[in-house]
Amino acid sequence: MERTSTEGPDYFHKVVDCQWACPAHTPVPEYIRLIAEGRYDDAYMVNWKSNVFPGVLGRTCDRPCEPACRRGRVDEEPVAICRLKRVAADNKDDVSGRMPPSAANSNGKRIALVGAGPASLTVARDLAPMGYELVIYDSDPRSGGMIRSQIPRFRLPESVIDEEVGYITDMGMELRLGQRVDSLKGLLDEGYDAVFVGSGAPRGRDLDIPGRKEAAANIHIGIDWLSSVSFGHIEKIGKKVIVLGGGNTAMDCCRTSRRLGGEEVKVIVRSGFAEMKASPWEKEDAIHEDIPILNFLSPKEFVHENGKLKGVIFEKNHTVTDDKGRKKVVASGEPDEFHECDDVLMAVGQENSFPWIERDIGLEFDQWDMPRVDEITFQSTRPGVFFGGDAAFGPKNIIWAVAHGHQAAISIHKHCQGQDISDRPPPMVTLASQKMGIHEWSYDNDISNEDRFRVPHLDKAISLKDVKAEVELGFDTRIGYKEAQRCFNCDVQTVFADPLCIECDACTDICPVDAITFIENGDEADLRPRLTAPALNLTQDLYVSGSLKTGRVMVKDEDVCLHCGLCAERCPTGAWDMQRFILDMATASPICTK
Amino acid sequence: MTYIAKPKFAHPNLKPNSLGYTRRDYEGSVSTLCAGCGHDSISSAIIQAVFELEIPPHKIAKMSGIGCSSKTPDYMMGASHGFNTVHGRMPSVLTGANLANKDLVYLGISGDGDSASIGLGQFAHSVRRGVNMTYIVENNGVYGLTKGQFSATSDKGSKSKGGEINHDAGIDLVGLALQLGATFVARSFSGDKAQLVPLVKAALLHKGPAFIDCISPCVQFNNHNGSTKSYDYVREHNEAVNRMDVIVPRNPIHVDYEPGETKTVTQHDGSILSLHKLAEHYDPSDRVAALAFLSAKAALGEIVTGLLFVDPASQDLHDGLNTVDTPLNELHDKELIPGAKVLEALNASLR
Ligand SMILES: Cc1cc2nc3c(=O)[nH]c(=O)nc-3n(C[C@H](O)[C@H](O)[C@H](O)COP(=O)(O)OP(=O)(O)OC[C@H]3O[C@@H](n4cnc5c(N)ncnc54)[C@H](O)[C@@H]3O)c2cc1C
Ligand SMILES: Cc1ncc(C[n+]2csc(CCOP(=O)(O)OP(=O)(O)O)c2C)c(N)n1
Ligand code: SF4
Ligand code: SF4
Ligand code: SF4
Ligand SMILES: [Mg+2]
Numbered sequence: 001m002e003r004t005s006t007e008g009p010d011y012f013h014k015v016v017d018c019q020w021a022c023p024a025h026t027p028v029p030e031y032i033r034l035i036a037e038g039r040y041d042d043a044y045m046v047n048w049k050s051n052v053f054p055g056v057l058g059r060t061c062d063r064p065c066e067p068a069c070r071r072g073r074v075d076e077e078p079v080a081i082c083r084l085k086r087v088a089a090d091n092k093d094d095v096s097g098r099m100p101p102s103a104a105n106s107n108g109k110r111i112a113l114v115g116a117g118p119a120s121l122t123v124a125r126d127l128a129p130m131g132y133e134l135v136i137y138d139s140d141p142r143s144g145g146m147i148r149s150q151i152p153r154f155r156l157p158e159s160v161i162d163e164e165v166g167y168i169t170d171m172g173m174e175l176r177l178g179q180r181v182d183s184l185k186g187l188l189d190e191g192y193d194a195v196f197v198g199s200g201a202p203r204g205r206d207l208d209i210p211g212r213k214e215a216a217a218n219i220h221i222g223i224d225w226l227s228s229v230s231f232g233h234i235e236k237i238g239k240k241v242i243v244l245g246g247g248n249t250a251m252d253c254c255r256t257s258r259r260l261g262g263e264e265v266k267v268i269v270r271s272g273f274a275e276m277k278a279s280p281w282e283k284e285d286a287i288h289e290d291i292p293i294l295n296f297l298s299p300k301e302f303v304h305e306n307g308k309l310k311g312v313i314f315e316k317n318h319t320v321t322d323d324k325g326r327k328k329v330v331a332s333g334e335p336d337e338f339h340e341c342d343d344v345l346m347a348v349g350q351e352n353s354f355p356w357i358e359r360d361i362g363l364e365f366d367q368w369d370m371p372r373v374d375e376i377t378f379q380s381t382r383p384g385v386f387f388g389g390d391a392a393f394g395p396k397n398i399i400w401a402v403a404h405g406h407q408a409a410i411s412i413h414k415h416c417q418g419q420d421i422s423d424r425p426p427p428m429v430t431l432a433s434q435k436m437g438i439h440e441w442s443y444d445n446d447i448s449n450e451d452r453f454r455v456p457h458l459d460k461a462i463s464l465k466d467v468k469a470e471v472e473l474g475f476d477t478r479i480g481y482k483e484a485q486r487c488f489n490c491d492v493q494t495v496f497a498d499p500l501c502i503e504c505d506a507c508t509d510i511c512p513v514d515a516i517t518f519i520e521n522g523d524e525a526d527l528r529p530r531l532t533a534p535a536l537n538l539t540q541d542l543y544v545s546g547s548l549k550t551g552r553v554m555v556k557d558e559d560v561c562l563h564c565g566l567c568a569e570r571c572p573t574g575a576w577d578m579q580r581f582i583l584d585m586a587t588a589s590p591i592c593t594k
Numbered sequence: 595m596t597y598i599a600k601p602k603f604a605h606p607n608l609k610p611n612s613l614g615y616t617r618r619d620y621e622g623s624v625s626t627l628c629a630g631c632g633h634d635s636i637s638s639a640i641i642q643a644v645f646e647l648e649i650p651p652h653k654i655a656k657m658s659g660i661g662c663s664s665k666t667p668d669y670m671m672g673a674s675h676g677f678n679t680v681h682g683r684m685p686s687v688l689t690g691a692n693l694a695n696k697d698l699v700y701l702g703i704s705g706d707g708d709s710a711s712i713g714l715g716q717f718a719h720s721v722r723r724g725v726n727m728t729y730i731v732e733n734n735g736v737y738g739l740t741k742g743q744f745s746a747t748s749d750k751g752s753k754s755k756g757g758e759i760n761h762d763a764g765i766d767l768v769g770l771a772l773q774l775g776a777t778f779v780a781r782s783f784s785g786d787k788a789q790l791v792p793l794v795k796a797a798l799l800h801k802g803p804a805f806i807d808c809i810s811p812c813v814q815f816n817n818h819n820g821s822t823k824s825y826d827y828v829r830e831h832n833e834a835v836n837r838m839d840v841i842v843p844r845n846p847i848h849v850d851y852e853p854g855e856t857k858t859v860t861q862h863d864g865s866i867l868s869l870h871k872l873a874e875h876y877d878p879s880d881r882v883a884a885l886a887f888l889s890a891k892a893a894l895g896e897i898v899t900g901l902l903f904v905d906p907a908s909q910d911l912h913d914g915l916n917t918v919d920t921p922l923n924e925l926h927d928k929e930l931i932p933g934a935k936v937l938e939a940l941n942a943s944l945r
Contacts, residue, residue: 447601504630509638533605572630572813
């Protein structure tokens, strides 16, 4: 292999698995170290800069970082990255003074944002400090989008939403709440310099099966029902409730039902348990609240007596494997099953819908009736109209909405300044040695052997009585510290200087995970299996030196490196050094957080 | 010196041996030697060899004297027996221990100072007596622990870090071991584990005195220009006579060398040493020729490494003394104090 090039931001960024996996590229190990130091304000601001809603996300994030976390490959479970974020949010002091100041003067550009969800709010935050005049429309009476309307209060208290939405709206912008945009054309005619569409995926799928119309009074579309609960329009449900669907919305519906009078609440799913879309922890929480999850049942008919819902008839399914080895769920032919109920909540999918966007304004839609949106600039086919969040590519989650928002804000800024929006600003990267003394590093390189800590929960009897009582209590600072210590500090990189190496083997001998091999060079496919510990995880890079004195090369498999720095401690010549890699994603305005 | 403990996490694909131990289970405490010390590499080669041979740690006795090298038994096989003797006295204590319990695997670890200076006599007698042991000298050409004075294996004419020239003739421990009747003699280099690990394995399986002179650069005091035991010098002057694979009947491995280039030696326990020749005409079963070869190469300034001599039909001290099969430490009063009648008969037989 060629000598590995660590030029540019990507090589070392990929080593920081969590940061690479985070759509907003939050510097995870950086904030985890700050938590360990008790610097909660700083940890919060590091998060706030990248992901805008640390308190919200520390409770609700889909956490793509955790399955990616390196610790999960050597230990039973990854670092509790998400819940540590909450530790920063819960324990910080007043940080309002550290928020970017409102712009003193308008820059003369007016931007309309449709929807006040996380996507639009991120755009607004990134643009406000530069003096943009921002007008945010939302048909809901309050801002926050689905963070407020969908996510139940027992998972996310209102105060957290108010605080974090407030940091943004306080920067100075016009909120037009309760005001639905019914025509994009009309909006464009108002002369905005750019429009951002962050209207989400607001339509819940319906089921067109017998009895649907007749029993409509007790059959609800999950997301509509949840938002009615959030805004206080619904406070009760029947004793027996069936929730149809296996995603996170279904989990929120069933758990909310338990708190509004549902005594026998069941989730009924077409697929098997493992194939359900809900995150494992959401399923766990539902089961913990005595909600059975029944599998392989498709709803066939709503049974009613003169319009009064009695229950649902289900067809039984099973899994078959086709000739290509693909698994499919099909009817099994067994007798149908009847389940009695008072109410049904349908959580069988969520869609975009853009009835308010005219199709003749130069904004193209594709065969699935989705707007054509550029994946990098987030611009539609009509210059000056940008999309982001669930509105861009279908329903995802908050952190993706934030990541889209940052990119769209960059595009909007460039658009308004007459610059080429396809020319993207690169992230800022720095590498700094962590060496303090012969065996002293400015990071804590000792490796904790602790198992992942569990987040304590509110007593079930209490929490099931109150839809607003937060179930998760969060780590206290003591457990937060211990969990923080489980992080390997993957951003502290092992950096190798070929000319200094005398091939003494000290690094190979000390490395606890056999990451380093001195070996005759070959191509990647040849090298991987020949290493001391064969490098079988192809998603992880090999770090290869140039040819050394003996003609061999140094090959380090990044896969399970603990970043313990022992290689650098044992190296007599300083050929290995531990260097902290900082990657600062570009944002539209340089967000200064002091 | 490292202040943190070596993390317990290991590579998830690390395989255990048939005893259920991974290589990491054969580690000891973290080394306190200088970073980059050759001795640490040798420790790691020994750990690898013992792991591969699947020796239960409690069946090993690690014996050493004084010196950086003699500290290393602490850094390997934490669950084995160990004894640190006074300077240069390891061979005698090892001999005694071996007499008392011949069932353990004896691993003597020493330095060039410990064995060629203060302990030269001890070294000589343990070898000529044929003690069943693996005797490894971690040879750095200096007294590392006392800050780098020339040792008795320093080559005449080589330079110290401070610039003085060594006027005294160097002792070649390999030559000595051959003359003293060692039945397994090898030389290797800490920086070449591919060569060293099989040599340690073969030595551990050998019955009788197995001696390995392992050149081990001292990064602190003897790794400069002018040293003949630096990483660079040894790499430039290394003349390997052979490469070896050790095949244990229990888990045979496939060795693919061209026919004619390989010589196999079967040791007393059935283990096969498969020697891949690098130097033509070199025959490791000829003690006299080995001595001649070594002197000729030494005169040219070359450092000969590899398995230099092996006697597969070797015997050990217990064979010579005709001791009973049961280790002496397991004999009880019943066997040891047979009573007045037996004494009388014995006395009578001597009259
Ligand atoms: C039940 C449920 C639970 C969820 N739980 C989580 C979770 O735990 N974690 C997570 O990461 N994600 C979760 N999500 C997904 C997450 O809420 C969304 O992905 C995210 O909010 C999308 O953000 P957005 O800014 O694109 O749009 P949204 O948050 O959907 O905001 C869009 C806003 O636009 C408004 N709007 C739409 N059309 C118009 C119009 N024409 N005029 C004016 N206003 C309009 C809507 O009223 C809405 O307020 C959940 C979703 C649901 C349904
Ligand atoms: C009886 C006695 N004499 C002298 C010493 C001082 N001393 C300690 S270590 C050492 C030399 C060790 O040299 P070597 O065996 O080559 O070990 P190294 O440190 O080089 O590995 C000496 C002379 C001692 N400890 N005991
Ligand atoms: S161990 Fe820490 S730095 Fe490494 S991937 Fe996990 S959270 Fe990120
Ligand atoms: S930091 Fe160095 S010693 Fe530690 S695991 Fe990574 S490569 Fe191995
Ligand atoms: S410890 Fe340093 S000098 Fe020795 S082999 Fe490793 S990188 Fe090279
Ligand atoms: Mg020495």
